[in-house]
Amino acid sequence: MSWTDERVETLKRMWTEGQSASQIAKVLGGVTRNAVIGKVHRLGLSNRGAEGEEVPVAEPVLAPAPEPLRPEPVSEPEPPRPVPPVAPAPMAVVPARRPIAPAGQPLPPQPSANEISPEALASQREVEKRARRLTLMELTERTCKWPIGDPATEDFWFCGLPCAAGKPYCEAHVGVAFQPMSARRDRRR
Template sequence: MSWTDERVELLKKMWGEGQSASQIAKELGGVTRNAVIGKVHRLGLSNRTTTKTETKPKAEAKPKVAPKPKAAPKPAAPKPEPKPEPATTSATPKPAMSPARKAIIPAGQPLPPQPSANEISPEALAKVNEVEKSAKKLSLMELTERTCKWPVGDPATDNFWFCGLPVQAGKPYCEAHVGVAFQPMSARRDRKR
């Protein structure tokens, strides 16, 4: 099935009238409800100005019954005076909300970078930077069981490579990259505190 101009116009018309995606799919024939929803989103029609319930008001099923007479209101009791709270010397501050939590990010937008609970120590990063200067810079096809498989760079560019230095026994990476990739549990737990 292809989306011809006539079918797209019929889709737009029915969507504007408030028809459901299932009803539109049935009317068009040869398309699924999900195909209709996808086309609606690609055309940018997802925000309807009118809905089906707005175009046809519902008829009331039950006739209105006369309300029962209300009882006379009771006289209001006098309100007690608020007691002053004792002053405290050490007020507990409320936890501050991070700016990322305060902002509402629209759907489909990338989230801002979040701080990691398992940040890498500066010493380990310095060691990795030194090792990467002496790396063999292998391509994917050049990797073996004995070469470090740590990726460096953006895979979508020509400047992407793997470390290629000798691996540590039983690990897929060289000593420097193992220090970054595999961290002891106690060190991670301590950093979270």
């Protein structure tokens, strides 16, 4: 369907008479309501009153421009404060990680089930007797981070003894924390 001069004149007449876009589309035939609305906008007929007269578009109201900010007078400038020199942070020593075995390769040797025993638990209790009893803020990467006690009480602390190589805990707590799968499976039965 094309917009012929005759069809455009019919659209203009019906629009100024106050007909709806749907009514105009029915009379013209072969066009949709949206096509009529689009043509009305392109022709500049989109504003109309109740009797079909043009409705003037209100001019936008502009707010007055804000006044420029004026700096407040300063009686005397403050002398610059000396900045204390900052010492460079010490370089962190990262322990070497064990390589991960690729798929299909045998796993690295694991501790055997006989290494986890009641004696290991007893040695853990002995270690806790000579532990350093550190707070969270006192821990470093070289101290054992094994928590002891209830964190909700005042009597909560961390072991603090020297860590085992590449582990977050001392030797006694490593024996408790890192148990082979077979020992855990046997204990569940």
